[in-house]
Amino acid sequence: MAADTSTTADDRPVDLDTGDDLDAFLATHDVALVEFYTKGCTLCQSVEPVLGTVATATDVAVATVNPRTDLSLVEAYGVRSVPTLVLFVDGAPVDRLAEGFVGVERVLELIRTHAPERVPEDGTA
Incomplete structure (x- = not known):
C-alpha cells in the first residue's frame, strides 16, 4: 500500500509497506509518529489503539x-525490538520509544517535547 500523501494528519494510522512508502509519508508530513512492528507481536497489537487515539487527538x-x-x-532506523515508535520532525528522527507497551500519555509526552503545538492544550487525548 502506498503512503497517504495528504498534508494534514489523518484520523487513524496509515499502513506503509516499504521504505519508499515511509519516505513519501515523511516528505508530506512535517511531524510524524511511526510504529515499527511485526505481525504476531502482541505488544505491537496492544499499541494499535494508542496510536489511533494519538492520531485522532493530535495534529501528528x-x-x-x-x-x-x-x-x-531495520538498519536505517535502528530497530532492535518491536514495537518501536519513532517521532520524526521535518523528515528526521528526533526521538523514540522502544520500551514495549506505552500508553497514550507517554506518547503525548514524547510529542510535547518536540512539537508541543501539535498536542491539545488541555493535555488529554
Whole structure:
C-alpha cells in the first residue's frame, strides 16, 4: 500500500509497506509518529489503539510499518525490538520509544517535547 500523501494528519494510522512508502509519508508530513512492528507481536497489537487515539487527538500524522517487508528499515532506523515508535520532525528522527507497551500519555509526552503545538492544550487525548 502506498503512503497517504495528504498534508494534514489523518484520523487513524496509515499502513506503509516499504521504505519508499515511509519516505513519501515523511516528505508530506512535517511531524510524524511511526510504529515499527511485526505481525504476531502482541505488544505491537496492544499499541494499535494508542496510536489511533494519538492520531485522532493530535495534529501528528501516524503510520505503521513492518520492517520485515523491507529489511533496510531495520538498519536505517535502528530497530532492535518491536514495537518501536519513532517521532520524526521535518523528515528526521528526533526521538523514540522502544520500551514495549506505552500508553497514550507517554506518547503525548514524547510529542510535547518536540512539537508541543501539535498536542491539545488541555493535555488529554
